[in-house]
Amino acid sequence: MRLTVIGTGYVGTVHAACMADMGHEVLGVDIDAERVSALSRGSPPCYEPGLSEILVRTVDSGRLRFTTSIKEAARFGDTHFVCVGTPQLPASGAADLRFVEEAVAGLAAGLSEGGLVVGKSTVPVGTAARLAEGLCAAVPGADLAWNPEFLREGCAVEDTLRPERLVVGVRSSAAEARLRAVYAPMVSAGVPFISTDLATAELVKMASNSFLASKISFINAMSEICEATGADVLTLAEAIGRDSRIGPHFLAPGLGFGGSCLPKDIRAFTARAEELGRGESVAFLRQIDEINTRQRLRAVACAERLLGGSFTDRNVAVLGAAFKPFSDDIRDSPALAVADAAQRRGAQVRVHDPEAVDNARAAFPALQFALDVTKACEHADVVLHLTEWPQYREIDPAALATVVRAPNILDARNTLDPTTWQAAGWTLRALGRPRLG
Known part of the structure; x- marks a missing residue:
């Protein structure tokens, strides 16, 4: 055809x-x-x-x-x-x-x-x-x-x-x-x-994205409760995900969602529902959006605590710029939102990403960029793991400790092995896992 x-x-x-x-x-x-x-x-x-x-x-x-x-x-x-x-x-x-x-x-x-x-x-x-x-x-x-x-x-x-x-x-x-x-x-x-029909086909897309966003923000809301109570969000996510009615997909606690779809689609869905006089039916999507945005603020606050309370004149290494791995898409990237916030608070920020450096540099010229992880982390006071590229899980913590100024790391995606990093002398924090502190 x-x-x-x-x-x-x-x-x-x-x-x-x-x-x-x-x-x-x-x-x-x-x-x-x-x-x-x-x-x-x-x-x-x-x-x-x-x-x-x-x-x-x-x-x-x-x-x-x-x-x-x-x-x-x-x-x-x-x-x-x-x-x-x-x-x-x-x-x-x-x-x-x-x-x-x-x-x-x-x-x-x-x-x-x-x-x-x-x-x-x-x-x-x-x-x-x-x-x-x-x-x-x-x-x-x-x-x-x-x-x-x-x-x-x-x-x-x-x-x-x-x-x-x-x-x-x-x-x-x-x-x-x-x-x-x-x-x-x-x-x-x-x-x-x-x-x-046409209307149902349109709604399938919006409803699917809204449901996925809801699962992500739900587990991230639970991570806040875990931090307040001493519970572990990864164990919580595994346990509830084994319920066949719930399933494990999209129950990965961390920095939240970004990209060109979920954020704008739930906002557009809310706006359209309000136009139809049914805004109350999807009012929860505003909370989903707020929870997602709050994850970025939580990551910034956690990194600041690792630095003793201030980003001023500190070196921050950021691992990840794309909004998700296996992409060079930086649209509404949570990683770059956190990197930009650290820079605005006085830090010197250097970012690494396997594919998205060119796009990130064009959008955030005030940030510094590096083409390899070691260069990004040289003299860093804190390392922020913000996009879950698989190669970041393969980093040798002991080797990386020799190039940073202080072995502090925030695992905002909850995919690094804390035992390995802590054994190499690192202070590791992760969202929703207070017992690591």
């Missing part, structure tokens, strides 16, 4: 490359000419395991190419995936839909009868129905569907090629049949294909 993908950011690039790898002919569209040029050479706009190899393979095969012309895209295929961003509006927390609206309008200007526009962007419930009404008025015979993405950064290629489920919101049996054909290899392999 001939597909187009409008928007070649994180979601769009992964979707375009994976659809081409499945055998479709794909045309990716972006207004950024430099990005289009880089993609045409097989260079992705972000770090994602496995993406570069697929991109090079599909570009070289001729099944995937890129353009800046949405008119060309409208003529190229009959199924058009909209993968543009929906950032948060600063004043209200609601989603900014202008990029989605512009993409659909741009397609409509050149779309032929029978064209299907498929939204993958995360939007407030009701958006798809409104866009469908406008599209069908402009192009009789066209249709619109919604197909939310459920990608985990660091696992996006796997999640696209072997998803846990496919959700499509459609208005016609023809649209459902078209999407079944697009995803035929996955459906044949047994991936559940859930066909529903």
Whole structure:
């Protein structure tokens, strides 16, 4: 099939490359000419395991190419995936839909009868129905569907090629049949294909992210109670996670969530519920957001205590800049929020990350950066472990102790082995684990 993908950011690039790898002919569209040029050479706009190899393979095969012309895209295929961003509006927390609206309008200007526009962007419930009404008025015979993405950064290629489920919101049996054909290899392999209406498809994405955010903030709230009572949050999380009704996933106590999805999506969901007169139904999401933000403040306070009460003129080493491992995404990164807070309180901060240094340097020029862990930790008065990259668990504490000024470490992600670090002479603190102190 001939597909187009409008928007070649994180979601769009992964979707375009994976659809081409499945055998479709794909045309990716972006207004950024430099990005289009880089993609045409097989260079992705972000770090994602496995993406570069697929991109090079599909570009070289001729099944995937890129353009800046949405008119060309409208003529190229009959199924058009909209993968543009929906950032948060600063004043209200609601989603900014202008990029989605512009993409659909741009397609409509050149779309032929029978064209299907498929939204993958995360939007407030009701958006798809409104866009469908406008599209069908402009192009009789066209249709619109919604197909939310459920990608985990660091696992996006796997999640696209072997998803846990496919959700499509459609208005016609023809649209459902078209999407079944697009995803035929996955459906044949047994991936559940859930066909529903537009509103339910939109809500599946928002509800999923809200539930995941709730689990993360729940265990972090429990970590505060653990600190007040002397309990251990890791044992608590293991015990409640063994209940089959709860499960262990997303019960990892630590610095909280960040990135481009969970924070903005729960705020946008809250804003939309209030517009619908049902704000009380999701009022708890404001508390979820507050708990998550408070984790960053707790980490800053704990680091300050390790320094004797002040960051002024102290050297702080930060391990991690990306909001999660296996990504170079720094959007709403808890790690960088803590690093920036320490710098603003008078510390000299040096940050290391395996993939995100360039992005972090551009966004936080006042911070210092290092390309290896040892350099980042030279003469440090405290080391802050803020992103759970696996290579940080492999650090030799005894060797690192020889380069720091004071062997103090905050494990804000609760993934380091405290026994090993303490045996090497380190003072280790971890959120929700007061017995380590």
